[in-house]
Amino acid sequence: MTASPTHWILTLVCEDRPGIVHAISGAIVAAGGNITESQQFSSDGTGTFFMRLQVESDAPRETFEAALLPVTQQYTMTWQLDVVGRPLRTLVLVSTAAHCLNDLLFRQRAGQLPIELPLVLSNHGGLASLAEFYSVPFEGHPVTNAAEKTAFEARILRAVEEHDIELVVLARYMQILSPELCARLGGRIINIHHSFLPGFKGANPYKQAHQRGVKLIGATAHFVTSDLDEGPIIEQNVVRVDHSRSTRELVAIGQDEESRTLTQAVKWFAENRVLLDGDRTIIFK
Amino acid sequence: MTASPTHWILTLVCEDRPGIVHAISGAIVAAGGNITESQQFSSDGTGTFFMRLQVESDAPRETFEAALLPVTQQYTMTWQLDVVGRPLRTLVLVSTAAHCLNDLLFRQRAGQLPIELPLVLSNHGGLASLAEFYSVPFEGHPVTNAAEKTAFEARILRAVEEHDIELVVLARYMQILSPELCARLGGRIINIHHSFLPGFKGANPYKQAHQRGVKLIGATAHFVTSDLDEGPIIEQNVVRVDHSRSTRELVAIGQDEESRTLTQAVKWFAENRVLLDGDRTIIFK
Amino acid sequence: MTASPTHWILTLVCEDRPGIVHAISGAIVAAGGNITESQQFSSDGTGTFFMRLQVESDAPRETFEAALLPVTQQYTMTWQLDVVGRPLRTLVLVSTAAHCLNDLLFRQRAGQLPIELPLVLSNHGGLASLAEFYSVPFEGHPVTNAAEKTAFEARILRAVEEHDIELVVLARYMQILSPELCARLGGRIINIHHSFLPGFKGANPYKQAHQRGVKLIGATAHFVTSDLDEGPIIEQNVVRVDHSRSTRELVAIGQDEESRTLTQAVKWFAENRVLLDGDRTIIFK
Amino acid sequence: MTASPTHWILTLVCEDRPGIVHAISGAIVAAGGNITESQQFSSDGTGTFFMRLQVESDAPRETFEAALLPVTQQYTMTWQLDVVGRPLRTLVLVSTAAHCLNDLLFRQRAGQLPIELPLVLSNHGGLASLAEFYSVPFEGHPVTNAAEKTAFEARILRAVEEHDIELVVLARYMQILSPELCARLGGRIINIHHSFLPGFKGANPYKQAHQRGVKLIGATAHFVTSDLDEGPIIEQNVVRVDHSRSTRELVAIGQDEESRTLTQAVKWFAENRVLLDGDRTIIFK
Known part of the structure; x- marks a missing residue:
């Protein structure tokens, strides 16, 4: 894919540990993205960390995925990268x-x-x-x-x-x-x-x-x-x-x-x- | 009791039959009362008629009760006559x-x-x-x-x-x-x-x-x-x-x-x- | 009209005076009607009385209107008689x-x-x-x-x-x-x-x-x-x-x-x- | 101050620019903090970035403030560091x-x-x-x-x-x-x-x-x-x-x-x- 959309949605779920936000935001900065919306939640019950980000960027999907890969692997994340408004x-x-x-x-x-x-x-x-x-x-x-x-x-x-x-x-x-x-x-x-x-x-x-x-x-x-x-x-x-x-x-x-x-x-x-x-x-x- | 309050509350419950409202309102007119608020409901499930009236009147309680008696007896009503605002x-x-x-x-x-x-x-x-x-x-x-x-x-x-x-x-x-x-x-x-x-x-x-x-x-x-x-x-x-x-x-x-x-x-x-x-x-x- | 519907809606508006409910309910009884729903309100601000009734009856419209006429005239009512559910x-x-x-x-x-x-x-x-x-x-x-x-x-x-x-x-x-x-x-x-x-x-x-x-x-x-x-x-x-x-x-x-x-x-x-x-x-x- | 509370609230406001989240989360990681709650908003109308974080940490206030200082200066932030539940x-x-x-x-x-x-x-x-x-x-x-x-x-x-x-x-x-x-x-x-x-x-x-x-x-x-x-x-x-x-x-x-x-x-x-x-x-x- 070579699409170059303006707004991305990134959702991710992993075990709650210190440093996740820093690692993810670093990957986004590396891919030239700007976070426009961000929500996160740490579940006391299950020890799970949840995050949803909206990111503005000119970079293609490949660049994004490449930048995210080390972080998603390090924290064993389940994640999804989607485009805002895609039906x-x-x-x-x-x-x-x-x-x-x-x-x-x-x-x-x-x-x-x-x-x-x-x-x-x-x-x-x-x-x-x-x-x-x-x-x-x-x-x-x-x-x-x-x-x-x-x-x-x-x-x-x-x-x-x-x-x-x-x-x-x-x-x-x-x-x-x-x-x-x-x-x-x-x-x-x-x-x-x-x-x-x-x-x-x-x-x-x-x-x-x-x-x-x-x-x-x-x-x-x-x-x-x-x-x-x-x-x-x-x-x-x-x-x-x-x-x-x-x-x-x-x-x-x-x-x-x-x-x-x-x-x-x-x-x-x-x-x-x-x-x-x-x-x-x-x-x- | 010889109290002469301005506002009465009358509630009544009986078997649903035609003519109840007319009979009750007649008794109230007879006692010199003016109905200022009235709500009623006929329950399909139980065939019961419910009514709540607020009545303005100068008549004492005795007059009211005497006027209501024939109607409440005729329709076998459960009823209560109270004064608005009584604690x-x-x-x-x-x-x-x-x-x-x-x-x-x-x-x-x-x-x-x-x-x-x-x-x-x-x-x-x-x-x-x-x-x-x-x-x-x-x-x-x-x-x-x-x-x-x-x-x-x-x-x-x-x-x-x-x-x-x-x-x-x-x-x-x-x-x-x-x-x-x-x-x-x-x-x-x-x-x-x-x-x-x-x-x-x-x-x-x-x-x-x-x-x-x-x-x-x-x-x-x-x-x-x-x-x-x-x-x-x-x-x-x-x-x-x-x-x-x-x-x-x-x-x-x-x-x-x-x-x-x-x-x-x-x-x-x-x-x-x-x-x-x-x-x-x-x-x- | 000779329609013989089951449920009527009667709305009426007039100057607020004692005895209205009794007079109206008397007319309804006379026309063989049974009141199934009734709401009224006396407006302090304008001195106006408002009422809405639902009435079950086998009588045709003419009978109803004839029974209501003396009352609506006596109290100078604005009124409307309609059939429940009529589009x-x-x-x-x-x-x-x-x-x-x-x-x-x-x-x-x-x-x-x-x-x-x-x-x-x-x-x-x-x-x-x-x-x-x-x-x-x-x-x-x-x-x-x-x-x-x-x-x-x-x-x-x-x-x-x-x-x-x-x-x-x-x-x-x-x-x-x-x-x-x-x-x-x-x-x-x-x-x-x-x-x-x-x-x-x-x-x-x-x-x-x-x-x-x-x-x-x-x-x-x-x-x-x-x-x-x-x-x-x-x-x-x-x-x-x-x-x-x-x-x-x-x-x-x-x-x-x-x-x-x-x-x-x-x-x-x-x-x-x-x-x-x-x-x-x-x-x- | 040498207090060592468990939960901090950090709020900050600055001009919206890329990299803020990464910079702030980096400072928090450096101070040994774990982000437990995070909300942010970028105002289109004023171009302003708003963030509120809750951070769990054993570090004293001084450590936190020292870690935050370079970031708050770089982005010219208005910020406040408070303790959750302080009256x-x-x-x-x-x-x-x-x-x-x-x-x-x-x-x-x-x-x-x-x-x-x-x-x-x-x-x-x-x-x-x-x-x-x-x-x-x-x-x-x-x-x-x-x-x-x-x-x-x-x-x-x-x-x-x-x-x-x-x-x-x-x-x-x-x-x-x-x-x-x-x-x-x-x-x-x-x-x-x-x-x-x-x-x-x-x-x-x-x-x-x-x-x-x-x-x-x-x-x-x-x-x-x-x-x-x-x-x-x-x-x-x-x-x-x-x-x-x-x-x-x-x-x-x-x-x-x-x-x-x-x-x-x-x-x-x-x-x-x-x-x-x-x-x-x-x-x-």
């Missing part, structure tokens, strides 16, 4: 609910969400026209038995390869994914689900929330693990409700929280602001 | 944490909370000086074994009788009350506890919240039932946190939410704005 | 910004906004395809001089008549309307604009907000009067920002607040929840 | 309203606010007992004419010298300070005032807010300049209100926002998180 290749999975997909598509087109959407996959056909309006290819495949599920998951993995997908978004995709698929896509698959205070187990949580008269309902965007709805949390929002809301209204209110929470999580991920620290996330806003 | 006789129970008690005392003195506080009871002595500063009697009794617990609960009930207590507030009182006491004080005892998305069971929930990297922490004020932390919810609040917060900071942030949530719940209760509809509350703000 | 005939005006129109269209189709949209008018052509996707007729007319402006305003008034428009929504319509048009549409035309703490006068307020380092930016939905941006406020929202946000990011964040605030205001208006009390609004949520 | 010497000025003072005192004692309060000065005597309860010296001096005002401002400056005051807090101090005093205390004097959307000029803003039916009221904490209520903003909060709130209730609600907003601003200042960038603040939360 993240994102695969969206949906079922029948349109609110999350609509928000992602609208904001992507509005230039507020640095993603590109080569494909939407669904276990239904209902959202085809919405995807079409935004000129995004859409495939609907019925998933009503084990064979169809296996085929659909194979299609997902094939799509991930074909389009070099960096993020899979479950935008109200209502099928449970196999543990194997979750493991394959670990750290690059995000889900959204409703959240309540207190939490409700079992079927129809909005009905339970109505019966308990909760005053706040919300949504949580999180990484998918094989532990259903229990992966590392990326973002959460709540909104106030009162006793006069019917269960149906609670659902509509909850959907608003779902779309804005999911879109926010995708945006942060696409901007390399989400790093994993064991079971928790570091968000460099 | 609610409130007993506060505390342990060692000062934040909730401080907020209640400060706002009571500032004239923002229509309660009077004849007594604070505690299983510790640490908050005596805070109560004393606000000239509120304080009793600390150690509760370290079954006998002391029985004695303390007896003291609570005696205080409720002596001071004609209308509301008991657990302002971070850290002892579990016996089911008998909960039942005796049913519908007039309020607790505050921390809340998270998702909820955490077991010891040290703030530590668990830290480990899971939750983005929202909050508090729930609820009626106490023998089901610990599961009574009808009165009010909830949350506040945003991020990965950089230590467990200790999460505790401090959570305490802020606890005091403002508890004070709000007490205020609404003291203003007769909290009615029970099975396991949920109707809040007429 | 409000709404005309939307836009320029080039899509965010507000997209939100209105998406929520209308999702069944969350009881409006129908017979027409979108614009001084640009850029949003034609968005309207088309939702099958809403769209007309773009250039408005670059006085004659075109006069013609466009005439087109607005003609559209209001042709489609029997009940509400005009300025969804980021960036032309100033003539005082005559504002007067003609008084009380049924809503605008959205950005809001800051403190307010900024003059051009490019987001740039000014950036220079002053404001920590909150927001939006206000209000009725349009000939006093630009000064009509009665319907709804306001704010969101937190920090020093790291560029002017461009502030604009994007502000747009989110604009769309959700405008959609909320339109929803409340369409549900007959917005009443005017001089320079302020009564919102019966 | 900031704070002078509070009050008049009659207790809410802000109460919150500062309670949180200071609760260990949530790293300040020490050698003195409270007032133009009234009313809050003496509150200060006394927290064992803080209090002086009330009448300020009813020009001579008394001159004397009071002289007393303020003397107190600042006597107690080596680092921050002056106007906790609802209702007298206008002279431009000379504002200039003398520039950058270390914070005020709190109410804020509305839109802003209201002139007397009794809460009454104006009531008349306009605003839906959000709030508070702004800002540095004091000779431009009244126009200094750089540190923090802002708002809360939702509706038409049913009386002017008196708006005042009470506004006071809550005032105390929490002021306390937050003081806390950030005391933790060296507030830096000035022309007319705006950089807040390193």
